[in-house]
Amino acid sequence: MxxxxxxxxxxxxxxxxxxxxxxxxxxxxxxxxxxxxxTMTESINKIIKSIEAKVDALCKTNLNVKNLIRAINEYEISQINYYVGIVEMEPDQFKEINENIRRILTRHHVHQQPACKESLYLARNDLGRGLVSVEHRSERTLLQLHKALESNKKYY
Known part of the structure; x- marks a missing residue:
């Protein structure tokens, strides 16, 4: 000390x-x-496992697909917004989270395996499912953080 x-x-x-x-x-x-x-690797693994566990638990409920995707988006967005910028995660780890979410959705027959991945992430208005991509969300959040820090550079 x-x-x-x-x-x-x-x-x-x-x-x-x-x-x-x-x-x-x-x-x-x-x-x-x-x-x-x-950040220790156990923390990163714990974050990934908590997101996967929550998505798995949501898939076991009797929600229709629209409400299920909305619930997944709400949980994953709050988790990603909280940890991005604090925890140093690589883009590959965010891609892995996306793949694991798709795997869970396929296992629970919410999204069929041969279905197009892009349609899962398209907005509902564009005839997609409306799932938010963790990978894209993290990049967007980091870009917004970078822009905010750059615009406030004169204060520090």
């Missing part, structure tokens, strides 16, 4: 504080980080 570096460190807590070893981490915004502040 570097007492001079942080004003928040209290002298009373000096005995309790200790350095983290390489396999230990701490939680920040529900994300486990290692001692360098990098």
């Amino acid at each position: 570097d007492v001079e570096k942080s004003e928040l460190n209290s002298k009373t807590c000096e005995k309790d504080a200790r350095l983290l070893t390489s396999h230990e981490g701490y939680k920040y915004l529900r994300i486990t980080e290692n001692r360098e502040g990098k």
Whole structure:
């Protein structure tokens, strides 16, 4: 613990504080980080598994396809919006989430396997299913974050 570096460190807590070893981490915004502040792979896997579990649970309900897709979009959008920019995930991981969601939808007979992937992501007005692509959503959110930081550059 570097007492001079942080004003928040209290002298009373000096005995309790200790350095983290390489396999230990701490939680920040529900994300486990290692001692360098990098997101641990367990956190990324946990995020992916939670999205898949929620989609699987939604598919087991008796919702019609329109409401099911709407529910999946609401959950996945909130998850992606929360974690994009905080967790360093690669585009391949977002692509994997998309593939796993399609696999779950196929397993529950919501979307047939030979059906066109593009129609799944087309808007309902364009005769598609209206599912939001996690891959495209993450890219869009990161681009919006980048633009916001660039426009506010003069303040920092």
